Amino acid sequence: MTESAFDAGELRRLLDGRWAEVRERVREALRDTALPSGDHLDTESHRALTLEQMHALVESGIPELGFPTEHGGGGDPAGSVVSLEMLPGNLSLMVKAGVQWGLFGGAVVALGTERHHERYLRDIMGLELPGCFAMTETGHGSDVQSLRTTATYDPETREFVVHTPHEAARKEYIGNAARDGRMAVVFAQLITRGESHGVHALLVPIREATGKVADGVRIEDCGRKAGLNGVDNGRIYFDHVRVPRENLLNRYGDVAADGTYSSPIGSSGKRFFTMLGTLIRGRISVAGTAGGAAKLALEIALRYGDVRRQFEKPGTGEEVAVLDYLGHQRKLLPALAESYALHFAQQELVAALREMGSADERAQRELESRAAGLKAVTTWHATSTIQTCREACGGAGYLAENQLAGLKADTDVFTTFEGDNTVLLQLVAKGLLTNYKDQFDDLGTLALARFVADQFVGAVFERTATRSLVQRIIDRAGEDDILDRGWQLKMFDDRERHVLDGLARRLRKADRSNAFEVFNNAQDHVLRAAQVHIDRVVLEAFVGAIDRCPDEATAEMLDKLMDLYVLSNIEADRAWFLEHERINPRRAKAITQAVNDLCQQLRPHAVELVEAFGTPREWLTAPIATGAEESRQERMAAHDRDGS
Template identity: 80%
Template structure:
């Protein structure tokens, strides 16, 4: 039992969750390995260091987690995601590892068949074959279905001809392309005869073993970026590059030697979304890593706030620790509460991915939840890291204190692996399939096609969690702002009301104006997605508290959960007041309760953030490691001596 009134070991175990063993393995594997960030280096040196660190990771025994056992892996998809998020102290290394073993290797596993697995996977795991994932194009980022790179089959030679027809079809911002990658998974429009069969993935060699670009492949360096400069992002252009027929990753479609196209999925659109759905791991990994970067920033800021003194408290003769100020608590503690909430939601998401949802509906639900959490987690990271920087004043702006680099490196998370605004639209469209019966009269060209044909999901419900939530709501009957049943019902009611209103707006669509109606309702669409994610995040937090065995630890988590809920309501008080879900008096009571909760959680703040168990080697900021606190204490002692 810790000195702060809760069981720190119990909390750490709860946070480590299902993959506690993997988290421990990663902590042990990283301990003593020189994986320090190279952000003070020039671009080429930083890239070279990151590649060498990637080789050290390959020898650590943690990079094989997500690969099939038959080819040297451990078949632990969830463990692979968790291990990647543990690298948040060196985000260039994390992204480069994600490209090699997540995107590139993951695509070969998910979209390839035995012939690809046998030939490539062992070398991918060992890093003997560095690769890249070439999807995004200059002219098409989020709209993957309409990429313009082509792969045209030549039956006479039994080869695909991969070609970039114009500049807008150039593969853009491809990690591992500018310097190190030798093989690329290239997404292109597959053409046999005169017919296009939609986007498929093919393995295209881009460099020889000496590192020279192969004939027909033009490689350009994207150059220096705002952050992540240990990652060699590049551009790829293909000029009639010929690859063998067997280079097609053919799990979902194949081409016979004579050019006959075959697929077990008849619908081109359905086939595309099925292929894309197998690659969801990258999006989930980004959400988890954003969460880890947020935890690191909060630990730095909270440790500094617990040591930094400013302005003398009357009658004490000592300056006040800044974390004792309510304004400072208001900056950091609601962010900490939301970080806990997102952590538990991420854990549920990774478990769902690992357990491999079998049906089409379950897969669409997974994709929708991954999209929503990725958006909310990365936006939360961007906002919280900035808040942490401000909370640390000028010290937070110094490179040695890590926050500036965390800001720069995570900024792109809001737009890679899916632009957040587009991802929230995906979430909302999935929710709207509940209304598809209302849209049936619009025909295939109206909203029914726009929504139902593209996203065949439904509102995500985890049976066990929803059962627990309903039991809490039914057993409550109270309307106290700290009553969990009231809170759950309020979030659920907000989601239903917003979604019902959106359904009514879109009901006005017809054949001619379906796009305009949807476009004009995008503010409503994004709100529906946001409040849906808020609700599932709260439910994940509640379910985690139910798993906590220690009474005092659960009580502290309940206060954190209250802070998450009430901060959310306060931020959205305009909606709750306009729709008469709360009164002005209750709105004031919520603000007062937030202040009180901040005061109650303040003594435990550092212990709470430490319980996340980030590898200690990532915490190097002097303001967080005690060096700055010792310096200030020495100054205070010197000042006291001089004035005595």
């Protein structure tokens, strides 16, 4: 066995970060609370188990974290996001908890006012009021602004009439709707005095306390899914359902008793995006949990690869551990390095969420953009990594007991819920292109294209503490060493600038006759711009984390992981770097060799590195992983005995 070259405890502290206490609190709660996955159960039994486990979470006090202290909460929305990240071994529970306390409860906190907080929050926290977040419709998923459900104010009765005007306007795939939800936050077009004021949210009862569906409401069960079958997704229709005027969540728009509409935000577009921006906790939670699922999959696969032996090494009489093969290392170790990079980027995102209340408008848009981009990149990373881990474990990885099949099924939908990833990357690009200007909300396609071309290049390189550190490193960059941090940062920096500059040139071709076509034809370039921007953001978060690491040996280990993350990224994108003469063929070959070398250097520490994430041990149930740990401990004991 190779001795550890870093302080595992120091690495854990760095990875736990600012919310170490929350992470440890969840680990401790899981030691005292059995929350096993119900994937082996039939649908109804799985749903019943998940609801029972939700009540167990209530007893732990964890759900209170994200709610205001004046109503019995912990006043830490960011800590609440971190707590969900710690539930990767039971993703049905994580999603149902996210719906109840993140989406439903979070919407009441963010969009409601004191009258709603006082009346509902304690019941939401305690699960006395199970709820839904009813935004998505059959005909409009990503295009929330065009939802068709209506909420028409009737001044005579002082009620809103909530209605589903046609089949495509039904609320679709709504968590907690099919079985347990009693109230829904319903997003609908608000109409008063014959005028529409855009999408607003209202509290609409969908079931009575007895479980009977409310009058005027029709609910259909979405049925069994590929995964997450502990979550009761349903479709909801409203047939002229009346709710009191006070049920409007009125922080950003209100209707007086006589039907007069008022809002603190004059622009309807700006009001809409402000409302949605307050709800990004769900998106950030999905990113964190997807990252957690990838880490769990990597721990299973790396533990198994560390002990699974295949083919004899000539002259030794011993078979070789599959993780000693370079091909196996190349499957898993770049994914581990990327998991580290995304973990630190998620840390920065959660920290920004904590400061959201004091952020100015530009910082708010930056947060929304970063949340969208990291959600897309992290969920795609999880999907890819879990599949790679399944293949790396051969037939054993296909067995349900070894968890990878369940992780694959449960996380597959993450790429399309809380925002379709392709649409989210377009949101990132629009945020870059408009530089978060006030005009954004009211720009048409042509005006957007012209504004983009004139103003955005270079504006996306924000002046933050980390960015200043990065720029100092770039300024010292060498020209020949691919392991030089300044050179690596310059490659990511330069790629982003080049892609954005090229996109601006394409958009300058727009005029009134072809604005849509120009923008649509550049969509591949738009998505590319968003992707390379997020790559740069993730890398810089990694740089900042290493800069915070006080232990030299641990920082050196993280340096190797960062080298692997950077060079694997460049290797995967080498066509672009070669086409644009950022590297030559000789350097491209050197990068491939460096990736090989780094994989071999990191291999002896692979299991320790994935353990450092601190995934709660209760989630690691795969026999190929737990048996591997027993085998590993036996080998370490033998090493201690004979000194070999």
